[in-house]
Amino acid sequence: MGYSDAELIQGIRNKDDKALKHLYVTHYNMVRHFIVSNNGTEDDAKDIYQEGIMVFYEKVLSGNLELSCQIKTFLYAVCRRQWLKKLVRQSRFIGKIEESESLAEISDDDAIDIDERENDIKKMQGAMSKLGEPCVTIISDYYLHNASMQDICNKMGYTNADNVKNQKYKCLVRLKKIFFINRG
Amino acid sequence: MEEVVLEKIERYLKKLMNSEERDAFEKEMKEHPSLQQKVNEYQKVFTTFDAIQQRSALKSKLDAFHNELPKQGKVVSFTDYFKEKKFAIAASVALLLSFGTAGYLLMQKNAEGVEVTKNEAERSRAPQPQKKKIIMKNEAQYTATAFMVSTKGYLVTAKHIVDDVDEIVVENSDGEQFKAELVYMDPKKDLAFLRITDTSFVSPKALPYAFAGDISELGERVFTLGFPQENIIYEEGVMSGRCGFQGDKASCQISLSVNLGNSGGPLFDDKGNVIGMISSRQKDKDRVGFAITVKSITDAYKNAPKGTFDAKLKFNSSNKISGLKRSKQIKKLESFVYQVKVD
Numbered sequence: 001m002g003y004s005d006a007e008l009i010q011g012i013r014n015k016d017d018k019a020l021k022h023l024y025v026t027h028y029n030m031v032r033h034f035i036v037s038n039n040g041t042e043d044d045a046k047d048i049y050q051e052g053i054m055v056f057y058e059k060v061l062s063g064n065l066e067l068s069c070q071i072k073t074f075l076y077a078v079c080r081r082q083w084l085k086k087l088v089r090q091s092r093f094i095g096k097i098e099e100s101e102s103l104a105e106i107s108d109d110d111a112i113d114i115d116e117r118e119n120d121i122k123k124m125q126g127a128m129s130k131l132g133e134p135c136v137t138i139i140s141d142y143y144l145h146n147a148s149m150q151d152i153c154n155k156m157g158y159t160n161a162d163n164v165k166n167q168k169y170k171c172l173v174r175l176k177k178i179f180f181i182n183r184g
Numbered sequence: 185m186e187e188v189v190l191e192k193i194e195r196y197l198k199k200l201m202n203s204e205e206r207d208a209f210e211k212e213m214k215e216h217p218s219l220q221q222k223v224n225e226y227q228k229v230f231t232t233f234d235a236i237q238q239r240s241a242l243k244s245k246l247d248a249f250h251n252e253l254p255k256q257g258k259v260v261s262f263t264d265y266f267k268e269k270k271f272a273i274a275a276s277v278a279l280l281l282s283f284g285t286a287g288y289l290l291m292q293k294n295a296e297g298v299e300v301t302k303n304e305a306e307r308s309r310a311p312q313p314q315k316k317k318i319i320m321k322n323e324a325q326y327t328a329t330a331f332m333v334s335t336k337g338y339l340v341t342a343k344h345i346v347d348d349v350d351e352i353v354v355e356n357s358d359g360e361q362f363k364a365e366l367v368y369m370d371p372k373k374d375l376a377f378l379r380i381t382d383t384s385f386v387s388p389k390a391l392p393y394a395f396a397g398d399i400s401e402l403g404e405r406v407f408t409l410g411f412p413q414e415n416i417i418y419e420e421g422v423m424s425g426r427c428g429f430q431g432d433k434a435s436c437q438i439s440l441s442v443n444l445g446n447s448g449g450p451l452f453d454d455k456g457n458v459i460g461m462i463s464s465r466q467k468d469k470d471r472v473g474f475a476i477t478v479k480s481i482t483d484a485y486k487n488a489p490k491g492t493f494d495a496k497l498k499f500n501s502s503n504k505i506s507g508l509k510r511s512k513q514i515k516k517l518e519s520f521v522y523q524v525k526v527d
Binding site: 017020021024025028029030032033036037046050053054057058061117120121123124125143144146165166169170172173175176179180 | 372
């Protein structure tokens, strides 16, 4: 079944996995071709493509999607940019890019958003890795896995949920500190 | 102590405060820029948590979609179904699927049980010269057709045949077998390039046929050679459409009886120029076939990443057989058409 771009966006907004899957399947080959033609592997293609889809997905859900081009063009531009960044980072960039699609640059605002999001996630992962126990478990169970205070209390052997709560806030203060020290 | 205000900050950010509480808190923020600063920082922390959580949920969905992708190409290949042991079951499954009505032409070995057995029986009775046979690790799962595009041993076939296979053996009309490797698959079209790697392969001096850049006119006679059975089979028909299935400009429509196993075969015009490669046929219609144009083949070659081909392919433009009678043409052509056996 075909979807128009507008229907895809509406579908994703409504958390319709069929629309998401359609989007995913439709454009993978385009990105794969680009990555594989430019010094990348099948796995690189998958990673970069999934990043591109995530960026698009977040943009749709956050409601600040101003698409001035086709979804396809947007995805290509995002993936292209992410891949070039990666190539440069790994010093694998050889200065010439094989294009398979007509080129559209993403807007500066989009570029800043994408980089900031990527940066935040990396910093957070870094901060979590420095946090130590019991904080990592408490924070990740509570904030990333939606566990309740009571669940964590039982799991970690605290006498009551209030103790966990206090501990959680202590951990959060520490996490925030590491997170912001690491920034920039 | 930051922990003390943190509970408030969190309740504010998670919108758990009632309006009274919220107004008071916002007023406090205005009066204390340092509080405002903290709120902003925690907001960043929380939105990053949300992003991570959202991404990890999304990632598992995307991975599931990814695993359902065909290994190459978005065309859902029939190959997967034909790999099933029982052709009959696979075929009925394929008919039930409703992605378009173009079905690929692939012959599973022993699919036409009786015929195949008969051919083999006849063969074994006839005195046979020593022919090189390659023992595949596993019995070939199914067979199709390929044809030579360069004297260096490069062949073209349909992507859906060689997509995701371990071993490729090609056999010429004399029954000689050669090992081949997959060189390149076009990301968009149902096209793949193979190379004969066997050392026993002797490069021919030249190809007898030329590659025609232009699509033939409608109504022109066309023919193909292929392996819908163990033996090479000639089929003829006419050019019936300038576009392929659903208006696909990269292919053309032919009225010609194509069968399972014809996939990947060359499509010739009356003079014996290659004008395309047989890729699929319309289901439920006996004489509606589709061929990928020569232009798509040369484009695929041009667009392949640098270094894919270790020799430069020169698509032959001089036809040496245009003046011959059809039966003579076929004699010249048939040794350049190969049966593809894959596992």
